[in-house]
Structure formats: structure tokens, C-alpha cells
Amino acid sequence: MATTYSLQNILAHDASDARQRPYDRVLVRDLVLPAHIGIWSEEKGIEQRVRFTVELSVLPGAHRPGDLSSVVSYDFIIDGIREAVAAGHVLLTETLAERVAEHCLSHRRAMEVRVVVEKLDRVPGASLGCEIIRFRPHQP
Template identity: 45%
Template sequence: MTEPLAPSSTCADRTPASGHRPLRRVFVRDLELMASVGVYELEKRYEQRLIISADLMVLDDYDGQSDNLGAVLDYSSVVSGIRSIVESGHTNLLETLAERIATRCLADPRVVRVVVRLEKPDIVPGCRTVGIEIVRDRA
């Protein structure tokens, strides 16, 4: 959670009293895509449903007034980046796919942290879903 602004702050001056830059959370939850992912022969032969979530912590330089999409991180660009990676071909490991998604998200200099969650809902009988989650920070 971000700290409150100092009492004399305005929307144009968005540095909290602590001196830390404020952050904004941008997220994509439960994006369902068909993906070629897995190490088993059946997984290599047939695409399967993959549920993808990404939670990004973004430096918040938005002035609160411009109402211009270019002033913020557009979540549709996050979705299109994820889609592009997933649709680029077969990947053996969910971990590899998650790393590629995290790297793409962190390519935007405003993103300081990303949590990527990948779930396979149809792969293990009796399980609603199995998967992985990674957390990556800007170096």
C-alpha cells in the first residue's frame, strides 16, 4: 500500500512525505488462451487451455488530470504482449513461459515488479487447476 501524500502535496506533486515514488497496480486476471505448453507428447500434439494472470506494480507518474491513455500503463498492451508470447509457439515448461511474460512486462521502465501466474485447469483429473506463480523485480 502506498503512503499518504504530505499535507502540502498537490496532484501535480505526487511524491509522498517518505520520499518514495507512488505506485499503481495494473493487473490482468484470468486471461484464458489456448497454448502449446508441456513436456508430454499429448501436450505437444494438442493445445490446452491456459489461465494467465499478471499483477504489475508501476511507478505512478500520472498527474491525475490529463485523462490521456499515454500517461499510464495501458493494460491492453500487457494483454497483447502476453498473447503474443503464448501464441509464438510451443514451450515445454510453464516456468519458461512465465519468465518470458515477466521479462516482457519489465521491459516497460515504469514496471518495478511483476507477479505472473499460469494455471492449467484441464490437465490433472480431480483438480480445478494446477500451475505456477513467479515474482520478478526490476534489477
């Protein structure tokens, strides 16, 4: 008998599986950078403030005091954010979040990433954006 998998079942399995593993988290919260972003004509050719929050779950490592090779550096995450912003005008916050997530998951110890991207200047008094969670693909 063949087993059928729905997208919801696969995502639920991956999420519950990930919660059972002991990961360390590397955090970059509330980093605000100027970026060219937006689909509306009034957003073209101008910079807007964009706030980034990234939580990167990594496999635990042997932390050796003073040895940066034993940790996932905050700079690794920040460099990925800066590269995504520097790539030019982006239409959607979701696209920017995907680029940051892809960079973060390229680290050999990365297993899961949560990325929040918020435009701060589009609507006075509000932040507009998205949050995504991505997992490293399972390897057979």
C-alpha cells in the first residue's frame, strides 16, 4: 500500500522533528539598514529603512574560548543580510527574507532559520513585512 504525503504532513513532521533536536541559536535582532524595496511607484528609486531579525539554529559545537572557528559568527549572518540588500532593488519582503535564509542555511552547522523582514517607512506608525522559517533539506 502506497503512503500519501500532504504538504501539511511533511511540514508538521519536519517542524516536530526539528523541535526534538538540541540546537544552539545565534541571534541578530532588530538590525536596521537602508534598502531599495517595494512594488509601488513611490517606493522605486528611494531607500527605506528595513529591520531584520534572524534566529539561526545550529548544531552544537565545542566552544573554545577565543577560537572563532568553533562558533557561528554574528558577522556571518550580518554579511548575508548586507549582501541581500546590496544586490539591488527587491520587490517583496518575502524575496529578501528568502535570500537571507538561503545564505544562513549555507553554513555547515545551520539546521533551521527564522527570518523577519519589516519595512519601517511605508506606513507611518506601522512596520510591514513577513516572517519565514526554513529548514536545511534532509539528506538521505
